[in-house]
Amino acid sequence: MFARIGRHFRRLAINCPKLYSSTVVKESGAVSDRSKSFREIPGPKGMYNIPYFGTALHFKPFTNYELNDLPEILTNMREQYGDIVKMRIGRDYVVYIFDPDYTKTVLQLPYKEFFAYQLDLFEVLTKRTGIPKSLTLMEGKEWMELRKPAQEKMLRPAVVASYGPLIEQVTDDFIDILKQKKTIDDLQMTLSNYTTESVAMLCFNRRLGNIGSEESPEIVRCITEFFTLFQKSLIMPFKTFKYFRTPLYKQAEAVRLHMQSIVEKELKAQLDVLNQLKKENQLDDYLQKDPNFMYSMLADPRMTLGKITSIVTTLFSAGIDSTANSLLFALTDLALHQEKQQKLYHEIQTVVGDSTHLTKEHLAQMSYLKACIKESQRRTFPIMTGPARFMEWDTVIGGYTIPRKTFVSLDMAAMVMDERFFPKAKEYIPERWLRNVNDDITKGQEFPFAFKPFGFGPRGCIGQRFAEMEMQIGITKIIQNFEISMPPGVSEIKTICRPFTSPAQKVTLQMQERKTIAE
Template sequence: MEEHCLFYLAALAIFILMLVMTFFISSLLQTPPRRHKTASLPLPPGLQPLSVLGTFFALFRRSEFDVEPLLRRLHSRHGPVVSFRLLSFPRPPIFVSDRVLAHRALVGRGATFADRPSAIDPGLIISSNRHNVTGAPYGPVWRALRRNLATKVLHPSQLRVYSPARRQVLDVLLKDLETKSSGGAAAVVVMESFRFAVFSLLAFMCFGERLDDEKIRRIASLQRELLSNFVSFSVFAVYPKITKLLFRSRWKKLLDFRSKQEETYVPLIDARRNLLLRRQRSEDGFVYSYVDSLVDLEIPEDGGRKLKDGEIVSLCSEFLSAGTDTTATALQWIMANLVKRPDIQTKLYEEIERVVEKDAVVREEDLQWMPYLKAVVLEGLRRHPPGHFVLPHTVTEEVEFEGYRIPKGAVVTFSVAEIGWDGAVWTEPMEFRPERFLEGGEGEGVDITGVQEIRMMPFGVGRRICPAMGLALLHLEYFVANLVKEFEWMPAADGEEIDLTEKVEFTVVMKTPLKARIVPRKRT
């Protein structure tokens, strides 16, 4: 055991020494860059250069490196635009917490801020060399992938095609919760039920058929494995040739995961491809799926070509992961607040009862007549956004921004949570108060696309806004309405408080998952 520890201590020392030497030598040999017109401007203020050792632990012990409290202190000291100076990197990551500045960057100068950072080796493997919607460089390939998703799968007319699947998944979820709760006698930890329901629905949209539960759980397990391990793969962000040697077992784990993912997905993709080749699209029961659109798609690479199987696997994985955890997390936060605030739950139930007959489920067409439901969902997304930061942006050229120099390729991140909690916009912003989105409230008529102004941005804004925003809102309204119509949601025990403490995983989840008594509503 001692020899094992000594080996890693020696490896760590050598690694740090090589970092220092590399940066020192590169600074001596670096050719002076051509002077840019913004060269005289300062970089945004913020954290002074971290030591080599500090950077090492920041990268490799992410669970102990909570960036949000640090950023709040920096913003309070330096203003809404701050940076981290990591070693001698010429492009420190930059963080923006102000809604007006976010609008100027992401909407006013959208093209300049629309690129994504270069991916590290694990990301290149998982995304098939950045062939996915979230990570593709700003350009023709990204436009083709995003346009395909937005028009072939997420268009409102196509979303209606998936209505029967939504109803089936809802029925399964309601039955699952009623069984686990023993008719209201037992408390239930609900997150896994939420996650499985949302994943099942997205799997249908992805592959065009109702997969059996065992297959869904196997695919879901793969996706969870990816998300739970991805932070540990960040060690390969620094000198991958060296870190692949130091963390050989971790690198092998990544490759094994990718291999299992392709073994699971490719047969499903081949089945859809064969179905399309046999021209059976017009048969009863055929539902055009995301995989079908990817099989048909040509991207503007190499003079125009079809997607490879590995690229389709990456796009399917992205579709399932991005849509499942964000929606299930938001659903849990909303239901937790309804348990904590029975007055809000009662008001929502009364609205549902006015619109829907007692013995009927809430249909999708009913949702438009429920303004308080929409307010509850929007307040859930404002107060508890599943992601506290948008995915990182980069600038395509060196620019001046609010008197600071933003180097070309610099990573710029915008704070979703801080913008949604801005006390200059929202009264008592940390309170869960759906009424703020009703007539006369400060959130009345809020545009969450941020085209005119930004008051909240749970889906991002600008050119990289989440293309599945409409789908997410539909799913949240549909599930919340039916969960409240069918059940009364109460604390697990009388007088027990709901703990709304946050924990950062793939999304920002409840540190103590929601456990509630779910009592079927009495029918009269």
């Protein structure tokens, strides 16, 4: 059935998609006669359009696919139906976009309400427990009132750069611990300990002391378990946890409440420190030494303790897992491609030299370092598909009218592996991101909206600059001090999504300490 429908819609796709410019239809305007209706958008038909049940038909036991295989399902649909596909997800339709030009149109629309996708498990937990709603679930005025002050303190380059020395302190301690080993048996756990320590410096202005632990910190175990349960909830055809306290819900609630208690305990400890310093008239001296995200939030009249808790919880939970995984794939790519690792080491030697201290000027000069990170994020996209938006107007994309409040998912995970946009897409080639390379391999630079691993615009990742700096410092220090490799016989890292892309199995990394930093 898929093949027959696919042939039909491929014939349609030849004639229409790029002949029509992607345009916004104003609220008072009419849709152009040239645009096709939402009903005409190609995609699975028949029983696949039954709410909830239609979604389940794509997965086990009806097929061999699991939820983690959704990227493969979507890639197959793009090949059958073209660059815009309509698919029933739960009770509603989701439109999937596989074209960078259409993606640009969607991301650059003048959003005002910023509708949020209502994640059922999160929503139910918030209502039943009273836990403050996370920034991700907010929309409209409520979202803007929280996002704006947080953005001012998280996305300004000068503010983020001030945390560089703190991250470097954590990284130097991490390197000292690694020097005691020749092999990292569980790379994800080790990197999670490192990112937990770094993110804690931002959120709580103190070290948690987990960096040398042989097991995952309690908060990391909670985050991993909660994201796994959340992933299971997404594919449930009938979300009974919305009406009953099911075993899955009870487990998720217990984990989420424990996460909240850990965050609130750390926040209270930092508040006590600040209040004590204020009583002793030492607060000004304390604040002049290092940046203090917590104090900057408390000093903002727009912020309440509840709002601060929401922001910190979002930053802490997402920042640990996503950054640790991005670091893991960047390091394993370098370990599997020794010539690229050597090229990066040469850049580090050229820019940093004998210095053991990294400055923002050093990082600004290391273009190959940034290219290596981008290439790893391209080959192993950080999330299952990509950023998404709810349409706030009737909008014409690719010749089809997409109604207001339709959820549009921009499948960058598919776009970055599409040979039309990224030649030799399966290969690890950091040079494709360099500006001074005159080669067809750089074609991807012509499609900037095919690759936005941190999202785009006001709904983009609020911790992007901090995460980028953390990865740059971490990778630089590791490659500066070690030659890294994978065990014999390992040629790739299999992945799962929960919801950030993670290794499916334990990853081992071999390390050989360099004799000297500068040779």
